[in-house]
Amino acid sequence: MNRKSHVSRKSRVLILLVAVLVLGGVAVGATLHAAGRAAEKDRVRSGGPAVRSGEVALDAPGVSVFQNMAWGPHRDEIASVPAGDPAGPRTSSGVRCLRFHTAGGTGVCLRAVRGGLRDTYRAVVLDARLRETHRYDLAGVPSRARVSPGGRSAAWTVFVSGDSYAGTAFSTRTSVLDLRTGHLDRTLEDYRFFLDGRPRKPVDLNLWGVTFADDTRFYATAATGGRTYLVRGDRAARTLRTVHTNVECPSLSPDGTRIAYKKRVEDASSDAPWRLYVLDLRTLRETPTAERRSVDDQAVWRDGGTLVYSLPGDYGSDLWTVPADGSGSPSVSMRAALAPAFTAR
Amino acid sequence: MYVADNRTVPDRTPDRAQDHPDTAGRRPLPGRRAVAVPGAVLALGTVSLVTDVSSEMVAAVLPLYLVAELGLSPLGFGLLDGVYNGVSALVRLVGGGLSDRGRGPKSVALAGYGLSALCKPLLLVAHGMPLIGAVLAADRTGKGLRTAPRDAMISLACEPGARGRAFGVHRAMDTAGALLGPLVAFMILRAAAGGYDAVFTVSGCVAALGVLVLLLFVPGRTTVPTTPAPEEGRAPLRAVLRRPGVRRLTGCAVLLGLTTVSDSFLYLTLQRRLDLSEAWFPLLPLGTASAFLLLAVPLGVVADRVGRRKLFLCGHLALLAAYGLLVAPLGESAALCCLVLALHGSFYAATDGVLAAATADAVPSAVRGTGLAVVQTGQAAARFVCSIAFGAAWTVWGDRTALGAAAAGLVLSTAAGTLLLRPAPAKSPPTSHRSPSVEP
Numbered sequence: 001m002n003r004k005s006h007v008s009r010k011s012r013v014l015i016l017l018v019a020v021l022v023l024g025g026v027a028v029g030a031t032l033h034a035a036g037r038a039a040e041k042d043r044v045r046s047g048g049p050a051v052r053s054g055e056v057a058l059d060a061p062g063v064s065v066f067q068n069m070a071w072g073p074h075r076d077e078i079a080s081v082p083a084g085d086p087a088g089p090r091t092s093s094g095v096r097c098l099r100f101h102t103a104g105g106t107g108v109c110l111r112a113v114r115g116g117l118r119d120t121y122r123a124v125v126l127d128a129r130l131r132e133t134h135r136y137d138l139a140g141v142p143s144r145a146r147v148s149p150g151g152r153s154a155a156w157t158v159f160v161s162g163d164s165y166a167g168t169a170f171s172t173r174t175s176v177l178d179l180r181t182g183h184l185d186r187t188l189e190d191y192r193f194f195l196d197g198r199p200r201k202p203v204d205l206n207l208w209g210v211t212f213a214d215d216t217r218f219y220a221t222a223a224t225g226g227r228t229y230l231v232r233g234d235r236a237a238r239t240l241r242t243v244h245t246n247v248e249c250p251s252l253s254p255d256g257t258r259i260a261y262k263k264r265v266e267d268a269s270s271d272a273p274w275r276l277y278v279l280d281l282r283t284l285r286e287t288p289t290a291e292r293r294s295v296d297d298q299a300v301w302r303d304g305g306t307l308v309y310s311l312p313g314d315y316g317s318d319l320w321t322v323p324a325d326g327s328g329s330p331s332v333s334m335r336a337a338l339a340p341a342f343t344a345r
Numbered sequence: 346m347y348v349a350d351n352r353t354v355p356d357r358t359p360d361r362a363q364d365h366p367d368t369a370g371r372r373p374l375p376g377r378r379a380v381a382v383p384g385a386v387l388a389l390g391t392v393s394l395v396t397d398v399s400s401e402m403v404a405a406v407l408p409l410y411l412v413a414e415l416g417l418s419p420l421g422f423g424l425l426d427g428v429y430n431g432v433s434a435l436v437r438l439v440g441g442g443l444s445d446r447g448r449g450p451k452s453v454a455l456a457g458y459g460l461s462a463l464c465k466p467l468l469l470v471a472h473g474m475p476l477i478g479a480v481l482a483a484d485r486t487g488k489g490l491r492t493a494p495r496d497a498m499i500s501l502a503c504e505p506g507a508r509g510r511a512f513g514v515h516r517a518m519d520t521a522g523a524l525l526g527p528l529v530a531f532m533i534l535r536a537a538a539g540g541y542d543a544v545f546t547v548s549g550c551v552a553a554l555g556v557l558v559l560l561l562f563v564p565g566r567t568t569v570p571t572t573p574a575p576e577e578g579r580a581p582l583r584a585v586l587r588r589p590g591v592r593r594l595t596g597c598a599v600l601l602g603l604t605t606v607s608d609s610f611l612y613l614t615l616q617r618r619l620d621l622s623e624a625w626f627p628l629l630p631l632g633t634a635s636a637f638l639l640l641a642v643p644l645g646v647v648a649d650r651v652g653r654r655k656l657f658l659c660g661h662l663a664l665l666a667a668y669g670l671l672v673a674p675l676g677e678s679a680a681l682c683c684l685v686l687a688l689h690g691s692f693y694a695a696t697d698g699v700l701a702a703a704t705a706d707a708v709p710s711a712v713r714g715t716g717l718a719v720v721q722t723g724q725a726a727a728r729f730v731c732s733i734a735f736g737a738a739w740t741v742w743g744d745r746t747a748l749g750a751a752a753a754g755l756v757l758s759t760a761a762g763t764l765l766l767r768p769a770p771a772k773s774p775p776t777s778h779r780s781p782s783v784e785p
Contacts, residue, residue: 012561019557023550030547031533034540041538118531120624137624141409159408160626186623203736272473 044072048315049090049336056080056093058341059105059128067100068092069315070336078109078130083342086334095130099142100339102126103212104151106179110142110158123156125179136184139173144249144298145339148212152179153235155210155218172208174220176235188220191233194241195224207231207240209249209298211259219243219250219259230259230279244284248274249298251307253324257281260289260299260307260324276309278324287326302342310338385502386511388562389495390518395555396458397519399465400484401526402548406534410541415472432482433489434722438582441493441718445581450494450501450714451565457491458559460484462552468545493718498563500705500713508705509653512698513645520638524631581715590707591716594654595723597762598700601661602727604754606735608633608689611667614744615685619677629686636690637697644694645702653703654766660695661759663688668752672745700724 007015044051051074058065064086068079074092078100081088097109098121107126112119121138123145140160147154157174176185185191188207193200202224210220210233222231222240230247231240248262259281262274272294278287289307299309307324310317315336322330334340440457444450464484471477496512503511529551530544537543585591606614612629615621648656667688675681701717708716731751738747 007561016557016561019554023554027547027550030543031537031540034533034537034543038538038540117528118627120627122624137622139623139626201740203733203740 041071041075042073045070048072049087051079051090051092053094054091056091056095056130057128058102058107058126058130064334064340064342065102066319066334066340067097067338068336069317069338071315078107081334093130095126097339099145099156100341101145101147102341103147103149106147106151106154108145108147108154108156110138110145110156121158123154123175123177125154125177134177134179134182136175136177143172144174144209146210146212146298148215148218149254150215152215153177153212153218154179155212155220157208157210172206174207174210176210176218176233178215178235185235185238188233188240191238191240193222193231194239195229196242200224211250211252211298213252213256219252221248221250228264230261243281244279247279251299251301253301254304258324260301262295262297263288276307276322278307278326287324289322289324289326289330290328291320291322291330293330300340300342302340308333308340308342382511382514383502384562385564386499386514388558389499389502390515392458392555392559392563393495393515393519394522394525395551395558396461397522398526398529399548399552399555400461400488401523402530402533402544402551403465403468405527405530406541406544410544411477414539414541433485434726436486436489437492437722437725438715438718440490441497441714441716442581444494444497444714445712449565450497451559451563453494453714454491454498454563455556455559457487457489457494458552458556459487460490461487462549462556465545465549465552469542492721493714496701496705496717496721497714500701500717501710502564505706507649508702509645509648509656509699510642511645512702513642513648513694516645516694516698517638517641520634520641524634524638581712582719585708585712585716585719588707588716591704591719593765594700594704594707595720597654597657597765598720598724599727600758600761600765601755602724603731604751604758605661605664605728605731606668606748606751607728607732610732610735610739611671611685611689614671614748615682617744618671619682621682632683632686633690633693636687637693638690640691640694641698644691645698648695648699648702653699653706657696657699657703658759658762658766660692660699661755661762663695664692665752665755665759667692668748668755672749672752 048070051068051070051072053074056065056078057063057080060080062083063080064083065078065080068074068077068090070090074090074094076096076098077092078095078097079090079092081090095109097111099110101108105128107128107130109124109126111122111124113122121140121142123136123138123142124132125134127133138156138158140158142156142158144157145155153176155174155176157172160171160173173186174188176188177183188210189205193202193205195202204224206223208221208223210218212218216235218233218235220231220233220240222229222242228246228248229242230244230250232243233240246263247259248264251260252258253260257280259279261277261279263277263286264273265275274294274296276289276291276295276299278289279285280287291309293311295309295311297309297311299307301324302308302321305324306321308319308321311320312318313335317336317338318332319334319337319340320330321333322328440453444453461484464480464487467480467483468477471480499511499515500508529547533540533544533547608630612626615629616626644656644660667685670681670685670688700720704717704720705713735747735751738750742750
């Protein structure tokens with residue numbers, strides 16, 4: 001260490017100064033590069049779908065509502081296309097969301113709110129004309145959102161990362177809202193949890209991905225002890241009961257008999273571990289769909305026999321469809337889109 | 346060990362700097378009050394400040410990056426946390442041991458800071474969960490490795506009588522960096538939406554700067570290397586554990602750590618008790634950090650006056666008061682929230698750097714790194730155990746009862762700690778515990 005003292009103070013300061021300039025240059029360069037790339041996304045890209053501003057109604061017949069991901073000024077906005085022409089021109093509402101779902105003429109939109117020193121997140125309930133009716137602050141990054149078929153209950157999941165000292169500790173927080181009374185259950189972890197019929201109070205319980213059967217009953221994913229479970233939940237009784245294992249992000253079919261879900265499969269790589277499966281709730285029989293790629297999405301039922309889900313695409317996300325009975329093959333239904341809803345059929 | 350107590354209790358030895366030669370090899374003038382913080386301490390503080398800006402930048406954007414950008418589910422991380430904690434405790438002991446032998450604390454600290462700095466650009470290329478997990482584990486290994494040698498260098502760079510203040514200055518600078526990091530990250534993301542790669546690149550540059558400041562401005566061995574007693578050189582861990590002073594201090598830190606509820610649980614209780622809006626939740630740690638930042642230096646100075654071990658115990662009374670406010674039915678006011686966070690921050694200010702200073706008093710300079718690592722690892726392990734136990738109590742009894750139990754435990758362990766750390770009886774002559782390096 002003594003050799004350090006041979007470097008005079010002056011030259012040490014000089015070395016530091018040069019390093020500050022070089023590293024500062026790299027830092028500024030990286031930021032400018034990223035800023036340029038971000039600005040690119042605000043410009044319309046040729047070959048992309050046509051998008052224009054207009055009225056979007058959540059209960060209009062014959063249209064599909066979704067989150068537009070096409071580059072340009074309408075990126076991330078809630079938009080609609082004619083149901084018969086998903087590749088056709090899009091009408092964009094000007095309402096921006098990070099996560100979105102709609103049913104029964106009610107929409108729930110999880111969005112970022114710009115702040116002076118940091119961004120915060122908010123859940124906003126929208127009426128059929130996309131006007132805000134309620135708003136709720138969120139504790140973390142939005143993950144999933146769902147509205148009950150009747151449009152009178154809503155649920156959302158956010159990721160909560162403790163405090164900065166906790167490092168990598170994450171957890172999910174799922175809230176359920178009764179839109180008639182305005183009552184909000186902040187976290188489903190307060191419900192009584194039954195594992196295989198026995199009441200349990202696991203410390204490491206995490207819940208996410210609600211899908212509603214009606215305004216009070218729902219399904220969701222519960223995780224504890226390194227395993228995931230499909231749970232049946234009841235908002236009135238405040239209970240959660242396990243139904244099946246290895247189920248994530250469930251989505252209940254319109255007739256309430258089947259669950260489409262992400263199943264973690266053994267032989268898959270650990271950063272792409274999920275396959276899209278369908279579970280028959282009466283027989284608990286699992287059917288793999290024809291989609292062989294890893295799906296990280298809470299799928300949506302377009303009708304009683306077809307699933308729609310997102311996969312990474314050129315614009316962040318494309319929507320694909322596949323038959324729910326394991327037959328057929330996946331096909332693209334809409335480029336540059338996310339969070340489709342098929343409510344007004 | 347008892348040297349420190351005698352020195353830092355004013356009524357017994359008012360002229361405390363007089364008969365206590367500086368560990369760094371300089372002999373202070375009789376009665377002189379240390380005014381300037383040693384340059385090495387400021388340099389180490391700068392290294393910590395810069396490094397914390399770098400690492401907190403990443404920590405602030407990581408959840409968003411994983412979820413929004415990579416589309417990963419970060420739940421797997423929770424399971425690995427326990428393993429990381431164990432590994433980083435082990436690494437800390439290794440870091441402390443290495444800093445006492447071979448090429449000294451600066452080399453070990455350089456290795457630790459360097460490893461963490463290398464991890465930042467690696468985040469640019471790691472896109473899967475296992476790889477990101479590995480990079481974060483390496484980052485933590487670097488942090489574990491550097492903590493004890495860094496604290497050893499701080500303690501060796503200043504006069505024993507001013508250690509509390511020196512650690513206070515360091516902790517304040519460290520916390521300032523932790524507060525600045527998320528702001529820098531936010532500004533980058535504001536300028537460049539989705540610019541996580543820019544955040545990681547800037548973080549890497551900042552970390553490299555920290556390593557350079559350490560390399561250029563932190564002196565290596567400031568003293569002529571002392572020849573440790575042969576047994577201490579060969580087995581520093583055993584030598585350290587043989588000292589009753591270290592054993593008592595470790596025991597006290599462990600006891601109190603066992604009743605120190607983790608920050609996350611405290612914030613969660615605070616949120617529930619006061620029915621705070623969800624949006625406030627991420628701001629609570631800022632309250633604690635601000636109080637820590639403001640009080641670290643003043644309380645470090647107080648520690649030098651009244652005795653470090655005494656202040657370390659008193660700091661836990663602040664934590665107890667915070668528990669009390671949360672358990673008592675005091676309604677829901679913003680003032681209560683501020684008071685709890687202020688108490689929580691002053692708990693850190695009165696215990697974190699102060700414990701390091703107290704440890705330095707108890708451990709001769711030849712095995713300083715090992716001593717610091719032992720005490721800090723004991724405390725961290727105890728807090729981890731408390732975290733698990735408190736989590737279980739929380740789910741079974743509810744937050745209020747669990748916190749009440751923790752408060753009762755804290756009263757007991759503070760009482761036990763007071764007994765453990767009470768000033769030595771006269772039969773224990775100070776000189777017998779003096780470190781070899783300060784032997785006249």
